[in-house]
Amino acid sequence: MAPADIAPGAPIVELRNIVKRFGSVEALSGVSLTVRRGEVLGLLGDNGAGKSTLVKTLAGVHDPDGGEVLVRGRRVSPWTPLAARNAGIETVFQDRALAPQHSIVTNVFMGREITNALGLIRVRKQTDEANRLMREIGFTSRVFNPDSTVGHLSGGERQGVAIARALYNNADVIVLDEPTTALSLTETQKVFRFVRAVKDSGRTVVFIGHNIHHVWDIADRFFVIDRGRMAFEGEKAAFTGADHLIGMMHQLAETGRADIATLRQSA
């Protein structure tokens, strides 16, 4: 289970003044993001706001050009996908990185199969482990088991495979990039159940979404990015409701500024 060296609510991952450039374009201009243990952090932003760059920075895909990454208070450098993984951060990208013609268990262990000294797969051990991970997030059903083909699963269930995979190796921060985009209502509810189960196990979730309603439903705290800078960071309690958050996003898109206090008065 998630390590107990950090109290719930204390910072587990900190990005400080992150700058990331692509040629002459500055995608992130000094963004500071704190992820606290045990929370579901909703990450919002319009297209081109720097959301994807921020997610890829969290995942270690981008090593920032400026600023630093701290995990459990310790600076990690160089910041690579492997370093992120070793630090306990697992990212589920939008395309979920699945092999649809293969079984759930094969997908869960893609790239890190459990083998003996000869490189032969320990089938029973992998199946047991996959079962355990699936049960942990409530990703169980009588219509599929770890040997079922991923291509026969629904969109939400495929997200379940990716989330179960992310839990392997006791990751304690799970970054979900647009997990509910293009999913129906029921499928979205399934994904939310998985996310809540991950949270209930004491882990931390960073939830990136396009659909503000989805992010509102699942997140405890929000981080809004706009034009490469942090536009807003705050608790769910700061808002009167989802409409309030949406209003702020509209205001941000029109004026480039987010002021939730004036919005509350007008609401």
Place this chain on the structure above:
Amino acid sequence: MTTAPAPARTAATDKRGTPGFWRMFYRRNGRALNAFVTFVLVWAFFAANNPTLFLIPAYYNAFLFSVPATIIMTTALVFVIVSGELDLAFPSVIGAAGGLFMTLVISGVPILAAAALTMLGGAALGTAIGAIVVYGKISSLVATLGLNFFIVGIVNLLAQGKNIESRDSVSTFGYAFFTGKWEIFGLQVPNHFLIAVVWTALCYVLFRYHRFGIRVQMVGDNPDSARQMGINIDRIRVGVFVWSGLAAALCGVILVQTANMVWFPTSGKAYLLIALAALFVGGTPTWGGVGTIWGAFFGALTVTLIPSGAVGAGFAGFWTDFIFGLVIILTMVAHRFGGARVR
């Protein structure tokens, strides 16, 4: 964590049934079973036309003698096709390996040692082909097509178009190891057929239970996913060509010996379309990601049976191509029903 969350409440409305044992078994082995049924049907069709001949064990002596090279090559090509690549250069590797083997034998290397060295050479040639395809970022169809001509050309230049013979080695232990026969109820089972069966079992374990085989399937199914999950997809892709080169070398060694220790510079050329046809009749789809080793085994049996079987069943020789084509097309259609691609 204390309690597991309750399972999804969707089960009640879910129309998908719980797959039983046999359904799961078919889902996992269906392609191989289809290939097996194809073989039995083709055999039964021929046998029905001439039962007395097809029930004589000795009738299959020539079949068992000629089928092993196709089996070995086809089962190895499963890895290549499943990884999403195509290898058209293996016939040239078969020819080159045979030439290398005979050169070694003539210079006094014992047959078993020469065979081992030749297989190393085949693996090295496979590595070179794979490296050109993968690191040169060339389509494997085009690259291996060109390399096939190129390697055949070099072999021809080196051999000056001449055969290499070493008829004295026919009496050695090494020769017996590859071509010795076991007589069972009047059927002569040659050692190289047993080698092909062992090779197939080896391929099966490698494909289905080894990290390499699993990763080959992952790379073929979705290379982007495989890369994201930390699989070195370039290394896997080179790996399938190494395996193909190894198999081609073993074929080269066997073909030379079944020809009484005579090597022809054109050796291997005939296997290009045969092995690929066997592969697809065997149930491995063209799109990559999934495949079957035992299916390839039965595919090799099927395509080898057709030419001689057609004649044995009483068809005139000119029917062979027609029947061959018919079987390939019909099995393709049957496999299509057996399993479309899931995405």
